Amino acid sequence: MNSLGAIIFLAAVFLFATFLNWYVFQAVKTLSLTLAAEKQRTIVSVAYWLIFQGLAVWLVLTFLKVFRMGEITAEIQTVMNVFLTIMVTQLVCVIFLFGEDIIRNAQAGLTYLANGFQGYSFPSRNKWVSLIAVTVAAVPFFSFVYGIKYGKFNYQVKEEVVYFDQLPEAFDGFRIVQISDIHSGSFKDDRGIQKGIDLVKEQNADLFVFTGDLVNHKADEIEPFISNFAQIQTPYGQFSVIGNHDYGDYVSWESPDAKKANFQRLLANHEKLGWTLLNDAHVRIEKDGQSIVVMGVENWGLGFKTQGDLAKALEGLSKEDFKVLLSHDPSHWEAEVKSHPMPIHLTLSGHTHGMQFGIETPVFRWSPVQYRYPNWAGLSEFGGRYLYVNRGFGFHAFSGRVGIWPEITVIELRKNSS
The missing domain is CATH 3.60.21.10 (Metallo-dependent phosphatases)
Structure with a gap:
């Protein structure tokens, strides 16, 4: 892969990881509203972005090593394990959130057609949908943990x-x-x-x-x-x-x-x-x-x-x-x-x-x-x-x-x- 191709690929990987992080954050933010204190909600949000965007940066830096070395080392395997585990887990979560977004947009459209902007508000996320999304996403997460530890043998x-x-x-x-x-x-x-x-x-x-x-x-x-x-x-x-x-x-x-x-x-x-x-x-x-x-x-x-x-x-x-x-x-x-x-x-x-x-x-x-x-x-x-x-x-x-x-x-x- 030439230098331009590598830059485009790495940018695409980073943007995709960021998109997944943002979409899943919608469920995290909705669930964090159950916390009584504003400070606790802020801590959850900051910790989420530091962890998951940090992993996205780690992934990009690892791919740079692959391009430079041309070899997949044990360290690179570890990064790939983390990346695939998180990506598949997030994708499962996004499926539920995206389905809810289709319904929310449909509700908003019907409200607008019926009343115009008078009394119009976009429906908020349902905390139960977010809870279900996070709970179901735990299945692939623990499946990957098992696969990495035991499944390969x-x-x-x-x-x-x-x-x-x-x-x-x-x-x-x-x-x-x-x-x-x-x-x-x-x-x-x-x-x-x-x-x-x-x-x-x-x-x-x-x-x-x-x-x-x-x-x-x-x-x-x-x-x-x-x-x-x-x-x-x-x-x-x-x-x-x-x-x-x-x-x-x-x-x-x-x-x-x-x-x-x-x-x-x-x-x-x-x-x-x-x-x-x-x-x-x-x-x-x-x-x-x-x-x-x-x-x-x-x-x-x-x-x-x-x-x-x-x-x-x-x-x-x-x-x-x-x-x-x-x-x-x-x-x-x-x-x-x-x-x-x-x-x-x-x-x-x-x-x-x-x-x-x-x-x-x-x-x-x-x-x-x-x-x-x-x-x-x-x-x-x-x-x-x-x-x-x-x-x-x-x-x-x-x-x-x-x-x-x-x-x-x-x-x-x-x-x-x-």
């Missing part, structure tokens, strides 16, 4: 059974366990992640796959946790691919050689983990004289790096081969894979994190990320070809999860009975 095992006509009989019931988006640079220690690793091991899967974003920015971020993730062993091997964060594109390097050395170190760390990297390549998994193909491409994503070469990964394969593709970004499936002349039966992706925030119930699910990615979590199908998008193992920028929990996926391959 609230690992969920998601199981899917997927049926295929072309699956070799020897692989009927074959279980693949998948994790994605570890983002190891966001972890402070291994106490939380070991819980997720133990869950992966408990699935007793035949094959393990990792679908990219091992780190936030730098190869050494995973190194304190190699012994933890290396515990994951499956009978038919462990395979992985590269995600957009793994290239080190989002930080500044002292030289192109330093960036290149970092990427080579990242590749070596996959080997230390015991994971076979499939960079535009494939391997054949043999079982009882039959086989399936596991393929992988480097990152290919709309709006992100399009490094992956699907044609290269498919070299030497035929339409009759049953293929499982590892591709970090689900937009690759939408743009190229699902309609490819060479059938790719199952694609496993990650990348979206479900935006680490949303609502998922048996009958309804929503996350802001759905406006960017039509296939943002779970299973999708097109013409007998399937995509599964993992919600991510770790977290990034916002160091928490609210409603969209970290995921361990188990895909069971089944053969359609003829």
Whole structure:
């Protein structure tokens, strides 16, 4: 982002935060009228503006650091946690206040039409509406507090059974366990992640796959946790691919050689983990004289790096081969894979994190990320070809999860009975 763009962005952030602060202050001011003393009301008002405008300034200064450093540090994560918690809480409060304002304006308009300016006064806010607004807004507030403290390690095992006509009989019931988006640079220690690793091991899967974003920015971020993730062993091997964060594109390097050395170190760390990297390549998994193909491409994503070469990964394969593709970004499936002349039966992706925030119930699910990615979590199908998008193992920028929990996926391959 250039200097002018950064200034415009920061100004917009500050103005938006100020607008939210002003709107929510209407409820605070209305409720403070219940205080008997004028001095107490003044203290409440001054304290509100000092706290919340101070947070807005803190946010802007933090974004300046991001632009200068090109890296999201632990300090910046803390600011993002506070900002998102307050912003979502305030937005919920504003919804109630805005609804009341529509009614108040309608009442004022009807009064004016009936009586003109004679006896005209704009309706004051109802303290009960303000109380309800503040009370309901407490729900997202405490949800974010929970998500930051506990939700980011609230690992969920998601199981899917997927049926295929072309699956070799020897692989009927074959279980693949998948994790994605570890983002190891966001972890402070291994106490939380070991819980997720133990869950992966408990699935007793035949094959393990990792679908990219091992780190936030730098190869050494995973190194304190190699012994933890290396515990994951499956009978038919462990395979992985590269995600957009793994290239080190989002930080500044002292030289192109330093960036290149970092990427080579990242590749070596996959080997230390015991994971076979499939960079535009494939391997054949043999079982009882039959086989399936596991393929992988480097990152290919709309709006992100399009490094992956699907044609290269498919070299030497035929339409009759049953293929499982590892591709970090689900937009690759939408743009190229699902309609490819060479059938790719199952694609496993990650990348979206479900935006680490949303609502998922048996009958309804929503996350802001759905406006960017039509296939943002779970299973999708097109013409007998399937995509599964993992919600991510770790977290990034916002160091928490609210409603969209970290995921361990188990895909069971089944053969359609003829």
